[in-house]
Amino acid sequence: MVEAHQRRERAPRNEKTxxxxxxxxxxxxxxxxxxxxxAVLLPIWLIIIASFTxxxxxxxxxxxxxxxxxxxxxxxYLFSSNSIIGxxxxxxxxxxxxxTIASMISVGxxxxxxxxxxxxxxxxxxxxxxxxxxxxxxLVSYFFVARNVLNLTNSLWALFLxxxxxxxxxxxxxxxxxxxxxxxxxxxxxxxxxxEWRTLLQIVLPLSLPxxxxxxxxxxxxxxxxxxxxxxxxxxxxxFNLQYTIYTTLNNIRFLKDMASSVGGNFNxxxxxxxxxxxxxxxxxxxxxxxxxxxxxxxxxxIRGLTIGAVKG
Amino acid sequence: xxxxxxKPSTADxxxxxxxxGGHKRQLAxxxxxxxxxxxxxxxxYLPMPGIIMAFKNYRLAIPPKDFWIQNRFIYSVFVxxxxxxxxxxxxxxxxxxxxxxxxxxxxxxLLFMVTGLVxxxxxxxxxxxxxxxxxxxxxxxxxxxxxxxxxxxVSYALYALISTTGMFNQIARATNSATINYYTxxxxxxxxxxxxxxxxxTGNGSIIYxxxxxxxDQDLYEAAAIDGAGKWxxxxxxxxxxxxxxxxxxxxxxxxxxxxxxxxxxxxxPNGSGILRNATNTIDVYVxxxxxxxxxxxxxxxxxxxxxTVGFILVLTTNMIVRRVEPDMSLF
Numbered sequence: 198m199v200e201a202h203q204r205r206e207r208a209p210r211n212e213k214t215x216x217x218x219x220x221x222x223x224x225x226x227x228x229x230x231x232x233x234x235x236a237v238l239l240p241i242w243l244i245i246i247a248s249f250t251x252x253x254x255x256x257x258x259x260x261x262x263x264x265x266x267x268x269x270x271x272x273x274y275l276f277s278s279n280s281i282i283g284x285x286x287x288x289x290x291x292x293x294x295x296x297t298i299a300s301m302i303s304v305g306x307x308x309x310x311x312x313x314x315x316x317x318x319x320x321x322x323x324x325x326x327x328x329x330x331x332x333x334x335x336l337v338s339y340f341f342v343a344r345n346v347l348n349l350t351n352s353l354w355a356l357f358l359x360x361x362x363x364x365x366x367x368x369x370x371x372x373x374x375x376x377x378x379x380x381x382x383x384x385x386x387x388x389x390x391x392x393e394w395r396t397l398l399q400i401v402l403p404l405s406l407p408x409x410x411x412x413x414x415x416x417x418x419x420x421x422x423x424x425x426x427x428x429x430x431x432x433x434x435x436x437f438n439l440q441y442t443i444y445t446t447l448n449n450i451r452f453l454k455d456m457a458s459s460v461g462g463n464f465n466x467x468x469x470x471x472x473x474x475x476x477x478x479x480x481x482x483x484x485x486x487x488x489x490x491x492x493x494x495x496x497x498x499x500i501r502g503l504t505i506g507a508v509k510g
Numbered sequence: 511x512x513x514x515x516x517k518p519s520t521a522d523x524x525x526x527x528x529x530x531g532g533h534k535r536q537l538a539x540x541x542x543x544x545x546x547x548x549x550x551x552x553x554x555y556l557p558m559p560g561i562i563m564a565f566k567n568y569r570l571a572i573p574p575k576d577f578w579i580q581n582r583f584i585y586s587v588f589v590x591x592x593x594x595x596x597x598x599x600x601x602x603x604x605x606x607x608x609x610x611x612x613x614x615x616x617x618x619x620l621l622f623m624v625t626g627l628v629x630x631x632x633x634x635x636x637x638x639x640x641x642x643x644x645x646x647x648x649x650x651x652x653x654x655x656x657x658x659x660x661x662x663x664v665s666y667a668l669y670a671l672i673s674t675t676g677m678f679n680q681i682a683r684a685t686n687s688a689t690i691n692y693y694t695x696x697x698x699x700x701x702x703x704x705x706x707x708x709x710x711x712t713g714n715g716s717i718i719y720x721x722x723x724x725x726x727d728q729d730l731y732e733a734a735a736i737d738g739a740g741k742w743x744x745x746x747x748x749x750x751x752x753x754x755x756x757x758x759x760x761x762x763x764x765x766x767x768x769x770x771x772x773x774x775x776x777x778x779x780p781n782g783s784g785i786l787r788n789a790t791n792t793i794d795v796y797v798x799x800x801x802x803x804x805x806x807x808x809x810x811x812x813x814x815x816x817x818x819t820v821g822f823i824l825v826l827t828t829n830m831i832v833r834r835v836e837p838d839m840s841l842f
Contacts, residue, residue, distance in 0.1 A: 240667030306544030335814025338560025345583035362549035
């Protein structure tokens, strides 16, 4: 799709101008798009600004587009060694790395035989994977299997193993293999006597790297943003990931605030003991930060992956 | 001599293609599948038989020492627990909660489906038609961003907007109108979910339509323009009919997920405010609460059973319809 846009840009001027939007419509739509972009970015902006605002200013004047009084105290506290976010960050980074590796290996390997016509059980294993997109055992059964059969509860495995494999990624990856690697290349590798493993690792994979990158990014973002598995399968703070940690923090504060207002303000001490509002907003920023920073680099892969997977898969 | 060496006979070729590597190659293929098979069995196939929990009175029991199954869960569900028929499904019909949950799940899905379709197609067309390509790309990049932000972080952003110190109430104070505590007012929440859903998914939804649009034959548009058709007319007579197959396919797929909801959104945005449950409870949320509460395990299992089987039936039915109308587009 990106390529298609570039092709349009290079088209000769006179050909393009024939059937274009009128200047007024174009201007109107540009304004509409700019407003939409602002609406998309504004909520994120508010969090970032709040995290750089001085605590009491935030409490008395509320959220603003620009810090009334600038402060980096929230981050000083966040980066101090005894903060709860350290463990959560470690868990999230570790599970994201492991989960991404697990996805690349399992999906990359599973999709290849399905892309080869000479694999005898191709149809069966394609269905074996695809069927899981249509039917599942439901949450309750899944929970008990994960807890009582697989013993995943309260472990780091719980944060990424359930998310490592997906039939949809297999579809995407298989499409990449069939479209990026010509049959003739594989045939010639075989005539040269390469084993199937060697063909895959040395010839097919290097040609399918964009596909593998798509799967890796899907998986990484999925594990990084995951909150449900953590909530379902862990109850010890040392296994919590970032998303679940900031979820519980926001909830605690709200609960105490409700209590404080209904009882009459005798809860000030316990509220003060909890991470303050700017601290929490800083946590949200640190949670979403890596994604926003990496986003410009990975979004084109995502677009390509989604397009190919959805159109052809 | 030279001929024989250069060109293998057709018989040789056929042999080569019929047995490309034979058993050894097949074995290598099977080995490659193993990690994936392990994942599929553990997280998809093992939970499937457990779906019968919906028809059982679940209580964890300890198997006798000499029994061949020693796993407590497997023993309880498949050996020990009594069948109770449809008792667990009573929550759907006998309680007001059941009706409310179904109404919320299907209602939100319908709402999101219609607005998602209109806005995604609209965005794709606008991005496609804008004269300044570079700006169009920037817009699309920005509008796609929310897809990667977790609902938990969105719940923080929402808090910054609608809490008592949030942006909305600041504006209310500045304009001397009444402030609103949104976390206690249920009537606002359908709109909040609606806007949040649009915010998060429109950019993502437009990608597939944009990809389809760029593949269209531009000559058709040029010809229409020469005949005097404006952009608006071109949209209705060329763009929309050509997008139709994609639109229909995606909507039918969406119908298959009609009894599933975006758990993370419904669960995290209200920040655990129980007053809002009339607007925030969907099947997924209900099943989770019943499961984590522990006392209504049967209801939770029944809800989960309902979701996966009705979803399955809907997918099969819709696929059948697709196959009848447009055989090329059916899923299987």
